[in-house]
Amino acid sequence: MSFRTAYGNAWSENGWRMCNRDECEIVDGPHMDTAPLRSGAPAIILGDFVRRYDREVAPVISEVWGWSALNAVGDSNHLSGTAVDINAPQWAWGVRTMPATLVDRIEALVAEYEGAVFWGRWWDRPDEMHFQIGWPESDPRLDRIVAKITNPTPAYNPRTDPYVRTGFLQLIPPSRWPQ
Numbered sequence: 001m002s003f004r005t006a007y008g009n010a011w012s013e014n015g016w017r018m019c020n021r022d023e024c025e026i027v028d029g030p031h032m033d034t035a036p037l038r039s040g041a042p043a044i045i046l047g048d049f050v051r052r053y054d055r056e057v058a059p060v061i062s063e064v065w066g067w068s069a070l071n072a073v074g075d076s077n078h079l080s081g082t083a084v085d086i087n088a089p090q091w092a093w094g095v096r097t098m099p100a101t102l103v104d105r106i107e108a109l110v111a112e113y114e115g116a117v118f119w120g121r122w123w124d125r126p127d128e129m130h131f132q133i134g135w136p137e138s139d140p141r142l143d144r145i146v147a148k149i150t151n152p153t154p155a156y157n158p159r160t161d162p163y164v165r166t167g168f169l170q171l172i173p174p175s176r177w178p179q
Helices: 041-057 100-111 141-150 162-171
Strands: 083-085 117-119 130-133
Touching: 041 083, 041 100, 041 117, 041 130, 041 141, 100 117
Parallel strands: none
Antiparallel strands: 083 130, 117 130
């Protein structure tokens, strides 16, 4: 694993060290086979985000862009493997063209990551295809979001809730209570 200086920058805009491709991995997800992401929290968080975007927001219909060796922006988060562009050809850089319903769905999804994912649409020069890690490298909040993704809370089961059982038993005659 190795790090580098790109365009005179050792760190990207979001506070991560610039890295070489060997610091990245390919994660499972729609059209992500060409989107290397920084191993660790960025791969887990952004990989999960892209998969959920595909299921909950809109289909991912073109290659996702991730880490890059070169970039037009010298401190780009793509140079540190901490950013993705989703459905890139569909959403031009510098203009807001997404319909309001899509914007609302994306903002709801981004909110579930509690600040760990930042959307490029919020910049003065919008980049609606762009999503990146919202916190700097080694921020302890990243561990909490990774744990939320990798160890989700089990779904609530009303059959095992003693209050539900007690309430249910009050509705049926004692002769029909389960043994």
